[in-house]
Amino acid sequence: MSSLALSELPRLRGPGRMKYDKARQSDLLLLPERVVQLNEAAGAILWLCDGHRTIAQMIVELESKYGQSDLREDVVDFLDSALEKGWIELCR
């Protein structure tokens, strides 16, 4: 079971930034001295990490976008690992 509560407000950790790269046709996470090429799911989740959406709201949006009803575990697991890697932080 993850430690992340669904009421948390994740956002990208500054100065990190998302970019859709036309040349690679892929979402990228731009970090100091580092670029992470994201798969579609990871990109879709990180674009929603704006500090205004709760994790619960993100799950609803993603489930509706992809026509699925069981994304909760995948989203929370991914956010957990993104937090661990320092890509995101939780708003206080």
Place this chain on the structure above:
Amino acid sequence: MSVNLPYAMTAELTHRCPLHCPYCSNPIELLKRENELSADTWLNVLEQASELGVVQVHFTGGEPLLRPDLELLIRRARELGLYVNLITSGVGITEQRVRQLVEAGVDSIQLSVQASSPELADSIAGFQAHERKKQAAEWIRASGLDLHMNVVLHRANIHRVEEIIELCAEWGAVRLELANAQYYGWALQNVHLLLPSKEQIQIAEAAYARAHERFGHQIELLWILPDYYEDFPKPCMGGWGQVSLTVAPDGRVLPCTVSSDIRSLSFENVKERDLAWIWHDSPSFNAYRGYEWMAEPCKSCERRELDHGGCRCQAFLLTGDASAADPVCKWSPHRGAIAEMVGSIANGNGDVGTSNYSYRGR
């Protein structure tokens, strides 16, 4: 052969610099101001780079703050969606300039430091810079930007590595690159004064490990290996023309900042060719892609996919042949060139101190 797209561009805006560090990565023949690209050409290069797939630009020099059009270039880079990093000595910066850089959209500033004490730092830089750097660090942090720092480690400062990390923590850095000197250009010219002994490296590695325990949660620490003491070469630049490119102050496009050292190649210029053509099709960028160019012992080596034969510049500088194995490799027939330098230090032949440096640009 499929070619990757470059993620990063190092934009060397100028070779001019107030500092005279004896390990500078700029070439021995420094370009003068009149040879520098105009702001308009740089704006065009940024656009071409973004089209090509570059997403991160490192503005550096020399000292990039010497270009009054720096803010203009940063602003355009941000409009193009690039991540903008500025690498600076901090000399000449003012509170006002920091504010302008932030307004233009700089994402991070990397400030160099030479040592932990002003006396030693200034004797390495050949300029009274240390106190100005401290002030620069304060202004950068006060602006709300994350402070990144870097230091080049060599014989005159490596015994102070723990104190250097303490200093950077005290100045508020969140990231610190501890780069053991790599021996090209100026550094190779000064190698007999810069190369630490094996014992110094071992002591420094232990000190680094201690500091990592103390400060690792507070600062991201990166340790760049002293390759002369390794058995196998570094996977230099992630391979020739694979992940990044450098544009020199005069517009020549290089696979890395020091590759103009390779006299057997000629490099194309953005004033004459499109960046995309240079990346994909130019002879210089294709010279050492893939494995066809390799000679033995690399050609049949199982490590060739790990290290791509090491560094082409180091191969050229120490063997005269840029397609040879990097002589750091213990299987290189030229390993003796490195062993000789390392052996000379071990026998106590290396000078101590900074008084005999061949300073950059003097």
